[in-house]
Amino acid sequence: MITKDGRFAYEAAGDPGGTPLIFLHGIGGAARAWRQQLATFGDRFHAIAWDMPGYGGSAPLASVSIAALADALQQFIEQLGASRPILVGHSIGGMIVQKWLVHSPNLARAVVLAQTSPAFGKADGDWQKSFIAARLGPLDRGETMKSLAPSLVKELVGDDPDPKGIEVARECMASVPEASYRAMMLALIGFDQRSTLKDISIPTLLLSGSKDNNAPAPMMAKTASYIPSAEYVELGAVGHLANLERPDAFNEALGLFLNSVAIKT
Numbered sequence: 201m202i203t204k205d206g207r208f209a210y211e212a213a214g215d216p217g218g219t220p221l222i223f224l225h226g227i228g229g230a231a232r233a234w235r236q237q238l239a240t241f242g243d244r245f246h247a248i249a250w251d252m253p254g255y256g257g258s259a260p261l262a263s264v265s266i267a268a269l270a271d272a273l274q275q276f277i278e279q280l281g282a283s284r285p286i287l288v289g290h291s292i293g294g295m296i297v298q299k300w301l302v303h304s305p306n307l308a309r310a311v312v313l314a315q316t317s318p319a320f321g322k323a324d325g326d327w328q329k330s331f332i333a334a335r336l337g338p339l340d341r342g343e344t345m346k347s348l349a350p351s352l353v354k355e356l357v358g359d360d361p362d363p364k365g366i367e368v369a370r371e372c373m374a375s376v377p378e379a380s381y382r383a384m385m386l387a388l389i390g391f392d393q394r395s396t397l398k399d400i401s402i403p404t405l406l407l408s409g410s411k412d413n414n415a416p417a418p419m420m421a422k423t424a425s426y427i428p429s430a431e432y433v434e435l436g437a438v439g440h441l442a443n444l445e446r447p448d449a450f451n452e453a454l455g456l457f458l459n460s461v462a463i464k465t
Contacts, residue, residue, distance in 0.1 A: 203258060203279035210250045210276075211235065211255025213242030219309070220285035221245035221458075224273070224293030226315075227384045228352060228373040228441075230256050235368075236447040237288075237454070244458075245286070250276055252293070254380035264383035266292075268287050270299035277307075286461075288312040288454065290414065290443065292384060295320075298393040301400055309463045310403040312454060315415040315440055318423050319392040328389060335385055339378060349374035358411030358439035365444030397426040404430040405457040407450070409438030431457060 202209050211231045221240060221241055223234040232330055234249035241247045253272050254260035261268050273296055286309050289297035294316025301311065321328045355367045404427050408420035417434050424432035433453045435442055443450040 203276065205260045205275075205279055207252055208253075208276045208279060210248055210280075211238060212248045213238040214244070214246045218244070218246040219224040220277075220280065220282035221247045222277070222282065222287050223247070223291040223439070224287065224296055225249070225250040225252060225372075226291030226293055228356075228369070228376060229290065229293075229371075230351075230375065231270045231374040232256075233368060233372050233444060236365075237443060237451060240447075241454075241458075246282075246283070249278065252380075252384075254377060254383065256375075260377075260380060260383075264380075264387050266295050266299045266387055269387070270303070271297045273297075274304060284309045286310045286312070286458070287316060290314040290315060290441065291316050293390065295388075295391055295393070298396070299391075299398055302393070302396050305399065305401060308402055310405075310457075311400075312405045312407060313420075313423075313441060314450075314456065315409055315412055316409040316425075317395045317415050317419065318397055320388040320390065321392070323389045326364070327407070332385055332389070337383060339387045340381065343364075345376050345378055345381060346374040353441070356414070356440040357445050358409055361445035362447060363443070365441070365447060368404065369441055369444050373430050383458065394426070397423065398428065401429065403457075405463045406432045407442065407453055408432070408434045409440060409442050409445075409460045410434055410436050411438060412440045414440045424462050429459070433457075 231249040231251045238247045251258040294313040406424040408417040424430040
């Protein structure tokens, strides 16, 4: 589906009059990465997954930054007429949610920060430089997103991931436009919302994977300690793509949180 202004593509399930439950994918993802969640939660919510700007059928931004992506999220919510949504942000999607909360602290009923970080760090840090080089270097040397997808996904996942989920992850990664992938990677540099964690006042779930090297579980547990109303759940043996690797475990953790915020629709 496409929003009224034609800028955003998305997939949805459930009653359009229900409580909006909006899923935001990561750098290698797409709306379709959330199809198992749309099927699971569409009976209780208006479950929605966007294609981030520059992904799928969504128009790219003129200039990509986390702040610009947060503005795009607000415009997407307004286009949908999604009153007091619950937001589930994975990886960079979780960073976008954190930035969005600074300007819209009370517009959401609750948020889930899944396998994400409150900061990426400075451009001249050794870890940051090696992270970017490892991801953009192969493209500079002539590889394509399609050729890189199997190895990129393999590096992201934990133990015994669901084969169907891995296939979806590869398909999503392979279909990311190279320009969008590069722009999103560079948008990470300098991201830092650590100082605003204490201001998050709505129910918040932080969801980590014990084998996640991109958003390590100990870092996420520490992050949760700075958010006044946060719950923290760690999924064992899971890498960076929990909703695809272990959809049942991910859905169970999300479902318990949604029950705990006592939303009746």
